[in-house]
Amino acid sequence: MKPHDRGNLFPMNQHSAQNLAAAQRDWPRPLRGIIPPLATPLKSRDELDAAALERLTERIIAGGVHGLFVLGTTGEAAALSVRMRREIVERVTRQVAGRIPVLVGVSDTSLVEALAATEHAAAVGADAIVATTPYYVPPEQEELLAFFKALHDESPLPLYLYNMPGLTKTWISLEVVRAAMEWPNVHGLKDSSGDLAYFREVANELHRRPDWSLLAGSESLLVDTMEVGGHGCVSGGANVWPQLYVGLYEAALRGDDAAIEQLQAQLNQFSAIYEDGQYGACAIRGIKTALALLGICDEQMAATFRPATAEQRATIAACLQKLNVPR
Numbered sequence: 001m002k003p004h005d006r007g008n009l010f011p012m013n014q015h016s017a018q019n020l021a022a023a024q025r026d027w028p029r030p031l032r033g034i035i036p037p038l039a040t041p042l043k044s045r046d047e048l049d050a051a052a053l054e055r056l057t058e059r060i061i062a063g064g065v066h067g068l069f070v071l072g073t074t075g076e077a078a079a080l081s082v083r084m085r086r087e088i089v090e091r092v093t094r095q096v097a098g099r100i101p102v103l104v105g106v107s108d109t110s111l112v113e114a115l116a117a118t119e120h121a122a123a124v125g126a127d128a129i130v131a132t133t134p135y136y137v138p139p140e141q142e143e144l145l146a147f148f149k150a151l152h153d154e155s156p157l158p159l160y161l162y163n164m165p166g167l168t169k170t171w172i173s174l175e176v177v178r179a180a181m182e183w184p185n186v187h188g189l190k191d192s193s194g195d196l197a198y199f200r201e202v203a204n205e206l207h208r209r210p211d212w213s214l215l216a217g218s219e220s221l222l223v224d225t226m227e228v229g230g231h232g233c234v235s236g237g238a239n240v241w242p243q244l245y246v247g248l249y250e251a252a253l254r255g256d257d258a259a260i261e262q263l264q265a266q267l268n269q270f271s272a273i274y275e276d277g278q279y280g281a282c283a284i285r286g287i288k289t290a291l292a293l294l295g296i297c298d299e300q301m302a303a304t305f306r307p308a309t310a311e312q313r314a315t316i317a318a319c320l321q322k323l324n325v326p327r
Contacts, residue, residue, distance in 0.1 A: 027101050027127065030188060030213035032231040033066025034245045035103065036238035037074035039287055040088060041297035046081050050091060052297035056239065057095055059296060063242025066232065068096065069130060071105035073167065073192075074236040074284055078107070079302035086120055093125045103160060107132040111147060115154055122156045128187065129155060132162040133170040145176050149183070158187040164217070165193055167280050174201055181209045190234050192217025196224055203229030219245065220271065223260055226252045236283055237270060240290045241325050244270065272319040275312055281305040289316050294327050 038060070041052035060068065070092050071077035071085055080088075093102050104126045106117035111134075118129050131151055133144055152159050161180060163172040171193070180186045191199050191214070199216065206212055206229055216225040219235035222245070226232070238245040244266060251259035273286040285301060289308040292299035293316060299307050308316065 029211040030231050031067060031101065031215070032213065034064075034232055034238050034242065034249050035067035035069050035101075035215065035234050036060050036065055036242060036245075037069040037072035037234050037236055038092065039236075039239045039284070039291060039297070040075045040077075040080065040084075040302065041291075042300040042302065043298065044300070045303045046084060048084055048087055048091075049297055049300075053088070053091060054095060055296050056291065057092060060239060060242050061096070061099060063238065064246040065100065065238060065242050066246075067101040067103060068092065069103045069105065069190075069234055070126075072130065072162075072234070073164065073280070074239065074287060075105070076281075076284060076302035076305075077105050079305070082113075082117075085117065089121055089126060090124045093121075098125075101127040103128045103130050105130045105132075105162070106151075107135075107162065109134050109136050111150055114151060118151065118155045118157060126157060128158040128160055130160045130162050130190065132164045133168045133172060135168040135170070138168075138170045141173050141176055144170065144172065145179055148176070148180060148186070152180075152183045152185050155185065158185055160187055160213070160215075161189045162217075163189060163191045163193055163198075171198075174198075174205070177202055178205060178208070181205065181212060187211070188213030188215065188231075190215045190217050192234075194218040194221065196221060196228070199225050199230065200228045220267065222248055222267075223252045223264060236287050237267075237273070239287050240273070240294065240320075241270060241323075243326070266323060270319065270323060270325075273316045275308070285312070286316060289313055290320060290325075293317050293320060294325065 041049035043049045070089055089104050096102050104121040106114045106129045108114040121129055161172055165171045203214055213231050216230050216233045219233055219237055222233040235245045248263040273290045275282040275286050285308050288299045291297050
């Protein structure tokens with residue numbers, strides 16, 4: 001059950017204007033469009049496939065996306081070593097070279113580690129950080145707000161909140177969203193709850209911060225969330241077929257009902273790459289298998305997640321062939 005709204009828990013923050021000016025980039029706000037959560041190509045348990053990472057990054061950018069989210073759920077960040085996380089951030093920010101915004105996930109059970117990841121992201125040229133609620137021991141909402149406030153106050157980069165209750169077990173309540181809107185260095189929220197009513201509640205608060213970005217994490221709800229005020233989607237499937245998601249987003253912007261119907265039908269068929277199941281790695285496994293079948297990277301999962309079975313691989317291959325997903 002979602003936490004009840006109890007009003008703001010903290011007063012407006014007085015963040016240093018000088019620090020904010022140093023951190024701000026020239027990207028338009030609110031951040032809009034398709035921002036894929038980058039998958040992490042691996043060679044082995046703790047070895048990054050750097051060449052595949054370059055191929056994947058260029059494939060996604062060429063698909064017309066509007067940003068990249070590094071070290072999110074699809075990137076298997078929670079299962080990677082700190083050393084590898086830093087290597088990924090360094091390589092991607094260097095390769096992107098300012099062409100699109102790079103957002104870096106710094107989610108952690110430890111505030112100290114989240115702040116260390118933030119400092120590293122800033123040092124190598126990332127544009128913003130993204131943080132879920134701390135997991136394992138679920139925090140109270142007052143504790144959660146204090147966690148986000150510390151990230152806000154001590155981060156040289158803009159902060160995006162990440163509501164992922166299915167995995168973290170904690171909702172970012174509406175009162176926390178309202179309080180965070182008072183802090184100038186929080187730039188938005190990614191909502192992966194799949195709860196359209198919650199998304200609509202947050203959208204109703206956007207009049208308080210017209211520069212705030214509200215992004216969906218459930219790609220099947222891209223059009224629905226845009227209709228209630230959302231700005232786009234952090235869609236894992238855009239690793240595989242970015243043009244599909246960019247096309248659907250642009251059709252929704254135009255209000256082109258015929259194109260929306262056609263592209264939404266394709267997206268619904270494309271969802272066959274995702275394995276049905278209760279485990280969080282199911283969607284990631286489908287994305288990595290599809291990327292392997294397209295010759296982009298190996299299907300190696302982060303330890304200790306298993307690769308696809310032969311039956312699952314055949315289903316994904318048939319889906320890619322049927323929809324003529326570009327190699």
